[in-house]
Amino acid sequence: MYRYDEFDHAFVGARVAEFSDQVKRRVSGELTEDQFKPLRLMNGVYLQLHAYMLRIAIPYGTLSAKQMRRLAHIARVYDRGYGHFTTRQNIQFNWPALSDTPAILQELAEVEMHAIQTSGNCIRNVTADHFAGATVDEIADPRPYAEILRQWSSIHPEFSYLPRKFKIAVTASEADRAAIQVHDIGLKLVRNAQGEIGFEYYVGGGQGRTPMVAKLVSPFVAERDLLSFTTAVMRVYNLYGRRDNKYKARVKILVHELGPEKFREEVEAEWAVIRDSELVLPAKDVAAIQAYFAPPVLRDRPDGLIALADAFKHDAAFKAWVRQNCNEHTHPDYAIVTISLKAIGAIPGDASDVQMDVVADLAERYGHDEIRVSHEQNLVLPHVAKADLPTLYATLVEHELATSNAGLISDIIACPGLDYCALATARSIPIAQAIALRFADLEHQRDIGELKLKISGCINACGHHHVGHIGILGIEKRGEEHYQVSLGGAADNDTAVGEIVGPGFSAEELPGKIEVIVNTYLAGRVSHGERFIDYTRRVGLAPYKIALYGAEEVAH
Amino acid sequence: MKPDKKTTSKVLTANRLNDGISVWFTGIDWSVNINDALVAADAEAGSALEAVADKATAVAQHCDVVLIDVEQTANGVQPLKLRERIRAFGPTITYDTGSFAANYETRSTAANVEAF
Numbered sequence: 001m002y003r004y005d006e007f008d009h010a011f012v013g014a015r016v017a018e019f020s021d022q023v024k025r026r027v028s029g030e031l032t033e034d035q036f037k038p039l040r041l042m043n044g045v046y047l048q049l050h051a052y053m054l055r056i057a058i059p060y061g062t063l064s065a066k067q068m069r070r071l072a073h074i075a076r077v078y079d080r081g082y083g084h085f086t087t088r089q090n091i092q093f094n095w096p097a098l099s100d101t102p103a104i105l106q107e108l109a110e111v112e113m114h115a116i117q118t119s120g121n122c123i124r125n126v127t128a129d130h131f132a133g134a135t136v137d138e139i140a141d142p143r144p145y146a147e148i149l150r151q152w153s154s155i156h157p158e159f160s161y162l163p164r165k166f167k168i169a170v171t172a173s174e175a176d177r178a179a180i181q182v183h184d185i186g187l188k189l190v191r192n193a194q195g196e197i198g199f200e201y202y203v204g205g206g207q208g209r210t211p212m213v214a215k216l217v218s219p220f221v222a223e224r225d226l227l228s229f230t231t232a233v234m235r236v237y238n239l240y241g242r243r244d245n246k247y248k249a250r251v252k253i254l255v256h257e258l259g260p261e262k263f264r265e266e267v268e269a270e271w272a273v274i275r276d277s278e279l280v281l282p283a284k285d286v287a288a289i290q291a292y293f294a295p296p297v298l299r300d301r302p303d304g305l306i307a308l309a310d311a312f313k314h315d316a317a318f319k320a321w322v323r324q325n326c327n328e329h330t331h332p333d334y335a336i337v338t339i340s341l342k343a344i345g346a347i348p349g350d351a352s353d354v355q356m357d358v359v360a361d362l363a364e365r366y367g368h369d370e371i372r373v374s375h376e377q378n379l380v381l382p383h384v385a386k387a388d389l390p391t392l393y394a395t396l397v398e399h400e401l402a403t404s405n406a407g408l409i410s411d412i413i414a415c416p417g418l419d420y421c422a423l424a425t426a427r428s429i430p431i432a433q434a435i436a437l438r439f440a441d442l443e444h445q446r447d448i449g450e451l452k453l454k455i456s457g458c459i460n461a462c463g464h465h466h467v468g469h470i471g472i473l474g475i476e477k478r479g480e481e482h483y484q485v486s487l488g489g490a491a492d493n494d495t496a497v498g499e500i501v502g503p504g505f506s507a508e509e510l511p512g513k514i515e516v517i518v519n520t521y522l523a524g525r526v527s528h529g530e531r532f533i534d535y536t537r538r539v540g541l542a543p544y545k546i547a548l549y550g551a552e553e554v555a556h
Numbered sequence: 557m558k559p560d561k562k563t564t565s566k567v568l569t570a571n572r573l574n575d576g577i578s579v580w581f582t583g584i585d586w587s588v589n590i591n592d593a594l595v596a597a598d599a600e601a602g603s604a605l606e607a608v609a610d611k612a613t614a615v616a617q618h619c620d621v622v623l624i625d626v627e628q629t630a631n632g633v634q635p636l637k638l639r640e641r642i643r644a645f646g647p648t649i650t651y652d653t654g655s656f657a658a659n660y661e662t663r664s665t666a667a668n669v670e671a672f
Contacts (some may be wrong), residue, residue, distance in 0.1 A: 027574065047619055049643045052576035053643065097575035205586050347649060354655035400654050418639060419647040424640055427642075429649050 001064055001370070002147050002292045004112045011154075013110045015116060019043045020102035027099060044115025045101055054093045054101060055118040056108060060128035060146040060170070061089030061373040065360040065364050067372050070111045072356035076427060078104050083356070085341060085349045087413055087464055088167070089127050089373040090118060094420055116154065119163045123153035123234075126185040129171040129178045130374035133295055134336050134382035135261050135329050139189055140197060142172040144289040145226065148281065152227055159234050163241035164249035165205075166234075174493070175531035179375060181205045181214040181495035182467055183231065184251045190220065196202075198222045203233055203263070204255030207461035212252040215260040223286060225271075228279035232271035236263065296368035296383055301333040304386030311390040318393050320442065321404035326389065335386050337367075339379040339396060340403040340411065344440045348414040348432050349377030358399045366392050377413055378406065408445040409453055409518070410436040413464050417457030417474060426474025426481040431455055431510060438511040439518075448518055452490070452533045467491035468516060469533045471498045472510070483510050487517070487544060488536045513516060520547040564625040567593040567633065568605045569643070570618035576591050579618070581608060588619070590644040591632040596623075 004012070010087070019039070026036040040046075044055040056071070064070075071091055077082050078100045079093045086092055086176075096104060108114055117124055126146040133141040149168055153159065159166075171178040172189035180186025186202035198220045205214030221229045237251045255263045312319040327336040339359060341349050351359070359379055363371045366388040367381035374380055384392060396402035405411045412435065415421065417428030432455055439445055454468030458475070464472035471486040482504045489498030505513050518532075520543050525535045545554045567590065568581035579586040580593035587593065596602045602623065609621040625636040635641045642648060651657070 029617075033573075047571055047576055048644060049639070050576075050578055051571070080651070082651060099574050347651075348658075352655040418642055419649055424639075427648065429647075433649070476638070479637070 044118040045369035068360040138172040415463035428457040
């Protein structure tokens with residue numbers, strides 16, 4: 001993991017001191033709310049429906065046990081005993097007092113964390129594949145590059161007041177688990193014919209009220225050019241991005257309006273000026289950052305095979321969990337473990353202080369002190385010996401963390417929605433709970449197979465509904481909550497925006513309608529191997545429309 | 557049917573500066589319970605509350621001070637909009653199971669949750 005150097009410590013410490021003073025001046029009345037609001041937002045403090053909300057950055061979703069324990073401590077001491085892991089691999093606390101935020105930020109600084117750039121029109125937390133550094137299908141760990149981008153973009157003077165917020169995601173695997181094509185910049189590590197590392201460089205993806213899939217701006221940006229090319233992209237955006245209308249201010253609109261060709265020309269022209277400047281990324285600097293992310297020394301544990309075979313004989317639930325929630329690791333004696341924060345009927349992405357402490361303990365004991373937060377709002381232990389899985393699983397079961405539903409219909413992404421969010425137009429969490437309960441039978445979920453269901457409580461799409469295989473958008477219609485359903489979205493290599501299937505439904509109707517959709521798929525798939533998304537791509541929306549609204553209705 | 561803005565009852569609400577908690581103006585002070593709120597039943601009373609709103613913002617001890625539409629019901633004061641009802645009565649989800657129960661705390665009551 002990256003460790004703060006003297007500069008980092010001094011910088012974060014200075015920000016805590018500065019914000020403490022700003023809070024003091026606000027509470028004394030010296031600063032008005034209008035003056036204070038942009039200052040608190042720069043430090044991750046929002047005001048939501050019921051209280052303040054503090055959003056804390058978890059760079060590329062990587063945490064140590066010590067950091068996770070500190071989050072548990074903050075939940076317990078300063079909040080209401082729980083936190084919410086988000087689709088940007090961050091954590092949000094829903095009830096901190098403003099007067100406590102300086103102390104919270106001080107506690108975070110002690111474990112090398114902060115809330116800087118978790119709000120505002122700047123470059124936000126850089127996200128990455130949550131299986132990075134452990135998965136068999138990557139060409140290199142993408143996190144050193146995410147860390148380089150984090151350092152470069154932190155309080156970058158030129159890019160702190162962009163037309164709008166800016167999100168970057170990095171992956172290094174063939175299978176995209178970081179949803180890079182719905183980010184402002186999406187980077188995929190690739191090797192060229194000479195075996196050198198570079199990036200497939202996507203720009204202009206995003207969700208919100210105008211969902212767009214990112215465009216490939218360059219098939220290969222060399223490692224040395226990462227910062228100069230990114231600077232060129234940011235400069236073109238900063239110069240031409242619209243500032244007159246916040247709904248048209250994201251880079252996706254600029255790329256769309258200019259067209260990818262013209263956008264690329266503008267970037268190339270700017271890049272030609274700066275590509276050999278001080279922005280060249282020296283190989284030795286990359287190597288220095290890579291050293292922080294050196295994989296843990298994993299000793300061989302061939303006892304795992306027998307341990308698993310033995311446990312499988314006695315415990316079908318454990319076997320199902322291993323099959324569903326454990327992924328292949330580069331070391332054959334190890335596995336990548338997904339800890340579901342989606343117990344059936346629970347609040348997606350929420351973890352209690354006790355659960356956070358449990359995960360920290362398990363990471364320390366069995367997981368080489370590493371935890372990841374996934375953009376799908378689960379936790380991941382990336383390096384667990386297969387021999388330790390039975391013991392680990394037993395502890396997870398005790399704390400409602402062992403639901404074997406990773407990638408299944410109840411592994412739902414949901415934004416906080418109208419239960420917390422000041423922008424929301426409808427509730428998300430109760431909808432997620434009702435759907436998960438409707439499909440509570442895990443065997444049935446496994447039969448349905450991979451199905452990504454994502455729920456947003458407003459058009460801003462924090463719950464990624466546009467790219468859900470089934471996407472649900474909550475809106476307000478004549479004073480009532482109303483839910484639009486879209487189908488066929490995806491955030492993987494074949495990223496696509498879903499299509500609205502027809503008129504929406506009330507909260508009460510919705511779980512039944514989702515069941516109709518799933519049953520339509522089950523009846524129509526050619527085999528168990530044809531996933532929901534494959535079937536939907538093959539047949540389109542027609543069978544779903546007929547099942548939901550009737551043939552006669554559809555004909556009209 | 558859309559409420560008639562001129563005749564709809566109103567209360568004054570804000571978030572407390574220090575902890576951000578939602579509060580309602582009682583006529584004298586601010587309360588965390590909407591049922592303590594002073595309900596302005598006519599335009600004149602509404603204007604008086606607006607004056608309080610301006611003052612509350614000016615002295616800077618409250619944020620997001622706004623008038624909202626309410627109705628008096630058998631269960632007490634109820635905001636007309638769902639957003640404001642949730643703001644008044646807390647999240648409609650509960651945290652009273654498993655390891656979440658240890659620090660369970662909310663202003664919601666069972667009756668309020670049922671109201672949704």
